[in-house]
């Protein structure tokens with residue numbers, strides 16, 4: 227089991243070598259999580275809450291494996307990554323071989339509906355539901371069905387520039403849950419423990435992106451299942 231705390235810089239270096247999706251589909255909202263957001267999310271899960279090291283971890287909608295492999299790198303016992311897209315899964319496989327973490331990672335090409343079982347921790351950067359309404363809710367529901375501790379990224383309702391600027395300056399801020407997610411999570415048998423706001427940066431990927439880099443506020447929901 228990984229005992230030593232991995233430095234943030236080492237985790238960032240590791241994650242920067244995980245190749246992003248070469249041909250992302252807008253319909254599946256296939257943007258790869260940026261290195262800084264992935265590092266913050268994994269750090270919070272591993273070192274603020276103790277939910278990675280020695281744990282079974284599921285990455286729902288794993289894409290090319292940044293969160294899944296980051297969890298394996300930090301010392302998860304076993305990691306499962308699942309994605310509906312076979313190109314993403316093939317690249318996640320390649321990334322796991324390159325990172326010498328192949329034996330820790332099980333990869334599945336499938337819709338999230340097919341996964342059953344019990345995981346200590348679920349990490350997810352789901353589609354935000356911009357293209358397909360409520361895609362994020364489907365992911366949350368599934369995460370709470372199979373996981374005890376859920377770390378889920380969602381687009382913030384706060385969109386103004388000054389909020390994004392303040393977040394960028396502070397890196398991470400504690401914020402409040404949206405009333406919608408609060409009641410949705412409760413209905414799914416979970417309880418929100420904390421919400422961390424941060425800025426996500428994605429490169430120009432889709433034709434509807436107007437800038438070279440797109441920056442927006444996201445909220446990391448830390449959720450615990452209460453009806454075990």
Ligand SMILES: C[S@@+](CC[C@H](N)C(=O)[O-])C[C@H]1O[C@@H](n2cnc3c(N)ncnc32)[C@H](O)[C@@H]1O
Pocket residue numbers: 254255256257258259286287288289290291292293308309310311314336337338339350351352353354
């Ligand atoms: C925002 S991307 C995140 C990818 C990766 N987790 C990351 O953070 O870099 C969302 C991922 O969910 C996958 N996805 C979308 N709908 C899905 C579904 N119904 N079942 C499984 N995966 C799905 C997409 O293919 C995509 O890789």
